Structure formats: C-alpha cells, structure tokens
Amino acid sequence: MEEPGLPPLDVTEFDSSLGYAAGNVVSTTTDMICFFNAMITGSLLPPAQHRRMWTTVSTEGGYWMPYARYGLGVFEFDEQVTGGLALRGVGGSLWGSYFFVVGTRDGRHTVAVYTNTEWKSWDLMFKVVEAEFGVSVGA
Template sequence: MRIAVSHPPTFTPGSGWAYSNTNYVLAGMIIERATGRALAEEITERICRPLGLTGTYLPHGSDPTIHGPHSRHYTKLFRTDPGAPVHDATELDSSMFWAAGGMISTAGDLNRFFGALLGGRILPPDQQHDMFTTVPTRDWISNAAYGLGVSSVRLPCGETVWGMGGALFGSWSYSYGAHGGEQMVTANVNGDWGGGGWDDPIGVFTDLLQAKFCGRSGT
C-alpha cells in the first residue's frame, strides 16, 4: 500500500476506470483489521466451509505447492516472441499476490462459488445491488463492465454474462454465467501465452462462453 499511495492518482475519483490489484490488497487488510483474524481463516470460515469448497484456500505464508491433484503450469513470463523459453511455474510462492490473486481453487469450486454469489446466496440484497452496479472498462476485456469484484461481458451474440477471470504465471481461469447464477461456465488454461500475445487465453474463454450461451451458430 505504501508503494501504491506514493504514486499520484491515475485519474480523479469517478472520472475513469483501471484494474488495480492494490484495491484487493486493501480489502484484505480491512478484513484482517476488522476481524482480528488472518484473511485465510476468514475465507475458510465464511465462504469455503459453508459452500463446501473443499479445493479452495489461500496458502499460508510462502507455501509454493498446490494441494491435491492439479495440472502443470507453464509460462513465457509474458514474452510474446515465438522463441521465448517456456518455464514450469507449478510450484510458485504466491504470497506476493495475497488477496489480489494468491488463492488456489478448482473449476468445480469456482462454478459453485460464482453460482452462489450471482444467485444472491452470499450477500444481502443491498450489497448484491452494489456489486452489480458497473462502469465501462477500457484496455481490458472487450465489451466488459466492472462492478465490485465482478464484471459483465457482452458476447458477440448480444447475451451478457457475469463473473470474473484471473491469471497468474502459467494459469488462466475464467468463471462466467447467467445473472442469477443458474448456468455457469468455468475453465482453466495451464499456459499464459498465445500467438497474439499474453492475453490470448481470453479469446479461448470467449469462444467457450459463446458456445454455451449463444448456441452452436453463435447467434
């Protein structure tokens, strides 16, 4: 946080939009200050156990391992040249990302969590309304809007899906579905590059969402 606030604001409040990991770090700090407990414990007690998310946890300390069955994760460290070396990033100390992206989960758990979140089974109505109040994004996912921790994406066929995506070295995950959480699609790609740049997996996920919510023809 000290590093973040040492820089001038990118824009005045309410006049723009930019994705910021710092906001999630601040949220984690607030949770720990308000509860007097570690963020990992609060996530387990308030979210994972009630929803039966047995494969989801925030690692303690600098544990670099992934508990349970998992794929290998490969990264080119965001280099776009075809000859860039591929690194195995399966064992990774994610503590530096903490509340902004250090969690470990499974596709099944993500499906269940977002289904419950979008379906109103986690937050009270007023907070649910605030979460779905969005602003247009820029230089991010195409045709997206962003709320409080969730985003909406308008697919090429005109359907709008809700959820969130995230990436860490060697791993891309996407979980989006209908506004009420009745139908969800969650997928993970265990590499962070493609022919057109480091964000190529987004195109893969968009195709999956279109196949699910727009039908075979994409219309």
C-alpha cells in the same frame, strides 16, 4: 511466453499471495462454480453489498476487456453484444495460470475454465462463451 510441449509445472508450493486478491487460495473449477454462482445469485453477500458489487461501469474505450462492464472484481458482458443474454463473470491470471468463470445471472448455466498458460488475449474466453452459450462476443 510458454512454448508447446513443456512438462507440467508443480505449483503446490507456489505462494499465490503475491497476486494480492488471490489470497493464496487453491481451488477446483467445481469449487469456483459453486462460489461464483453464490456471487451472481445474491446468496453470498447481503443485498446492499451484492448490488454494490454488481454496479458496473463500461470498459469500452479503455484498456481492459472489450464488450463488457466492470464491477467490484466482477464483469458482465454487454447484452447488446450477447443478443440480450445476461452473462456475468470473474477471472484472473498469474504466472502460468489463467482462470475464468462465466454464467447466467440465475446461476443455472455456468462454465469454468482453468489452463496452465497465462492470459494473453480475450480470445479463449470469447471462444468458450460462444461454444457454451451460443453467443458471439468480440466478433
């Protein structure tokens, strides 16, 4: 666990390929918003692959994110929890790094967060979603 007040950690030489799907990719939040919006609007993949990626199963009762459904590396919040607002997302965490993007299905409203801490709970994401989209997740 990291303690407050630690100096920044230079990870420019960090090999993130240890995270398998991370693919050793280093990107900005702006790049990730652009990529994510292509993922959610259907402009990244052919239609059949797009549908397959977003064919989701419930995560309720499991050990992963509550109030959500999971697809092929992506998630969407349960619309009953978000008051009917369709929100999709993607995210991940690796040593000293936590990132997520959440947005509307049409790609017109998207938020990305990167922090130099590791995932410890869903609270940060849920609070950002509430602040950005005005819907309460997890409450």
